[in-house]
Amino acid sequence: MTAASVLAATSSGDSSMMHDIGEVILFGSVAGVGISIAFSLMLRGFLTAGIASRDGRRGAAIANGALGSVFAVVCVAAVIGGLLSMLHR
Amino acid sequence: MTSDLLLALVVGAALTFDFTNGFHDTANVVATSISTRALPPRVAILIASILNFVGAFLSLKVAATIASGIVEADLITLQVVFAGLVGAILWNLLTWWFGLPSSSSHALIGGVVGAMLAAAGPTAINGEGLVGKVIVPALVAPILAFGVAGLAILFTYRIVGRLRPGPVTRGFRLGQIVSGSLLALAHGTNDAQKTMGIITLALVAHGTLPAVDPEIPTWVVVSSAAAIALGTLTGGARIIRTMGSKIIKMDAAQGFSAQGSGAAVILAATHVGFPLSTTHVISGGIVGAGAAKRLSAVRWGVAGNMAIAWVLTIPAAGATGAVAYGISALAGGGTAGPLVVCAILLLATGYFATARRTPPPLAETASPTDESDPEPKTSGASA
Numbered sequence: 001m002t003a004a005s006v007l008a009a010t011s012s013g014d015s016s017m018m019h020d021i022g023e024v025i026l027f028g029s030v031a032g033v034g035i036s037i038a039f040s041l042m043l044r045g046f047l048t049a050g051i052a053s054r055d056g057r058r059g060a061a062i063a064n065g066a067l068g069s070v071f072a073v074v075c076v077a078a079v080i081g082g083l084l085s086m087l088h089r
Numbered sequence: 090m091t092s093d094l095l096l097a098l099v100v101g102a103a104l105t106f107d108f109t110n111g112f113h114d115t116a117n118v119v120a121t122s123i124s125t126r127a128l129p130p131r132v133a134i135l136i137a138s139i140l141n142f143v144g145a146f147l148s149l150k151v152a153a154t155i156a157s158g159i160v161e162a163d164l165i166t167l168q169v170v171f172a173g174l175v176g177a178i179l180w181n182l183l184t185w186w187f188g189l190p191s192s193s194s195h196a197l198i199g200g201v202v203g204a205m206l207a208a209a210g211p212t213a214i215n216g217e218g219l220v221g222k223v224i225v226p227a228l229v230a231p232i233l234a235f236g237v238a239g240l241a242i243l244f245t246y247r248i249v250g251r252l253r254p255g256p257v258t259r260g261f262r263l264g265q266i267v268s269g270s271l272l273a274l275a276h277g278t279n280d281a282q283k284t285m286g287i288i289t290l291a292l293v294a295h296g297t298l299p300a301v302d303p304e305i306p307t308w309v310v311v312s313s314a315a316a317i318a319l320g321t322l323t324g325g326a327r328i329i330r331t332m333g334s335k336i337i338k339m340d341a342a343q344g345f346s347a348q349g350s351g352a353a354v355i356l357a358a359t360h361v362g363f364p365l366s367t368t369h370v371i372s373g374g375i376v377g378a379g380a381a382k383r384l385s386a387v388r389w390g391v392a393g394n395m396a397i398a399w400v401l402t403i404p405a406a407g408a409t410g411a412v413a414y415g416i417s418a419l420a421g422g423g424t425a426g427p428l429v430v431c432a433i434l435l436l437a438t439g440y441f442a443t444a445r446r447t448p449p450p451l452a453e454t455a456s457p458t459d460e461s462d463p464e465p466k467t468s469g470a471s472a
Contacts, residue, residue, distance in 0.1 A: 017221050020363045021229055027360065029237050031353035035268075036241035036346050040248035043260040047252050075264075082271050082356045086147050086278050 035078050042071035095424040098431065099167050099291040102174040104316045107284035109181040110193040111141060111320025114280065116328035117190065117371045118273045118321075121344035123329060127262035127269070130329070136266075137273040138322040144277020145285075145314030158218035159198060160205045167294050168417055169204045170287060171427045175434070176200025176410030180402060188331045189398040192366035196406040197283060198223055203407025204414040222364055227399065230354070230365040231373030238350040238374035239381035245342050246382075261341035268348035275355050276367050277317060284313040335391045336372075337379030347374035369399065 045068025052060035118141075119133040128136070177196035184191040205213045249257045288309045292298040298306075337343070351367075351374040358365040372395055379387045416433065417426030 017225065020361050021225070023361045024229065024354070024358045024363045024365070025233055027357035028233055028350075028354035029240075031357055032234075032237035032350035033241045033244060035349045035353055037244050037248065039261075039264050039345065039349065040245045040342075043257060044248055044252060047256050047260070079267060079271065082352060083274070085356050085360050086144070086275060 031078070035075065038071045038074040038078065042068050042075055045069070045071060092424045093295075095167055095171075095427060096291055096295045096297075098424070098427045099171050099174070100288050102171055102178070103284050103287045103291070104312060106174045106178050106181070106193075106197065106287075107281065107313055107316035108320035109178050109185075110280050110284075111138075111317035111322075112324050113181045113185050113191075113193055113320075113328065114276060114367060115321045115324025116331070117367050118269055118276055119324070120329045120331075121339060121348050121371075121375065122265045122269045124339050125262060125265060125341040125344040127265035127341060127344065133269070134322060134324055136270060137276075137324075138318045140270055140273035141277035141281070141321045142314045142318035144274040145281035145317060146310065147274065147278045158222055159215055160202060161209070161213045161215070164205065164209045164213045165201075165290075166208070167291055168422060168426060169201065169208050169414060170290065172204035172207070172414035172417055172430070173197065173201030173410045174287070175413040175430060176203055176406040176408075179409050180406040183405075184398055184402075185328060187398075188328050188335075189395055190328050190331060190368045190372055191395075191398045191402045192227070192368045193280065194283065194364070194366055195223065195227065195399070195402040199403035199406030200410035200413075202403065203410035206407070207411040207414040207418070223403065226358075226363060226365050227369060230358075230369035231376075234351055234354050234370045234373030235377035235380070237354060238347050238377035241346040241350050242343055242378045242381045245346055249342065258341045261345040264345045265341065265348055268345060268352050271352040272348060272355070272367070272371070273321075275352065275359065277314070279355075279359070279367065281313045281317045284316065285309050288313065331391065331395075336375050336388055336395075337386050339375070339378065343375075343378040343382065347371065347378040350374045350377070 045064045045066070049061045049064035049068060052058075052064060115134060115137060118137045119128075119130070122128045122133045123130045127133075174197070177193065177200040180191070180196040180199070181193055202214060202219070285305055289298065289303055289305055292306070292309075293300050293303050298304070339347070348371075351371045354370050354374075355365060355367060372392075376387055376392050413430050417430050420426040420429035
């Protein structure tokens, strides 16, 4: 191994470029659109739950609170997934 | 054995590049958070700086993707690397001066390719590698981020559109702090390691480290992390203004969509091992989030200038790298050549700094807040 080959120490693997592009488009699209939808649904859930709670509509408050909580967990999981992907790249 | 002085020059140039990388790319991470008032500018930059520093420690695989598969590895010398770094630094400074976001990684690749062309001719360049690892990703990144951010904001407006804007805006601002932090971490992880890779190469060539499985010394990791963090901390308001308010006037939901989509695309690319430029992704995301709301909301002239800068990055940094290598070779190569290049750069910097002390006539009528306040004057922060 020459000194210069340190620069060349990475490998792009056997997968073709088109395969890589396809994966990036698929994962990137799903994750990018997904996180925005999840965060929006979380906001919607919690904000609507707050309004329903103030109006005395307990059932709606619980249902929307549950919606917000579920998507809050999804968002936290997405952030943890992002961190893990950085750690294990 | 390569002289200690040449080693010091390459390490110094690598850390300077790292600094300009952080300085130049701060805008990628903080611009949207600042323009939607999710965070005050100083706090946003401080958080980005800290997370860039932390990000540099997250993974210690030598980031050798720079130039690998693009130029003949066996022909790379420290003089070539030095000239390539000079080309990248100068292009980063020039695009910063004009407030244009451009890829620091492309600048470095362009610089090394140009210097290599000057040193060994076109046979040392792998055209296929250049297309596959640089050109195609440069096309994919902004288009993908544009589409993803555009779709994301359409769904977002659909979901939260009927809610009261005040709490929604506050919610998205909080989300932006998290998405911006992820971006800063990813930037630190990706970009600081390019510098670590170059310094490691220099140490191997010098004989300080073994050629087989060299272990990155702690001081290399710490100095690279510190350089990019310091660069981020002193980040230029010029590019922040371009990214944050000159392309579109963003609301908090658009800012979150641009940042969230950008972070997702970058992490997906990192996972697959496909090299995407942070700058291209975030810029594409910002334009996409704006265009999905209303095409005319995007200042296409500014976006066009950015695209021109992207196209010019590799040739311009390459030409500068080639000239730097040519001067170095004419001065005798070895350690003397890079020393002469450094002397010329110092003289040019001194001349430029002196010239700047005489304000141009128009500066007397410019707004005093024009340089210091990257925040837009209008809020535009409603979802």
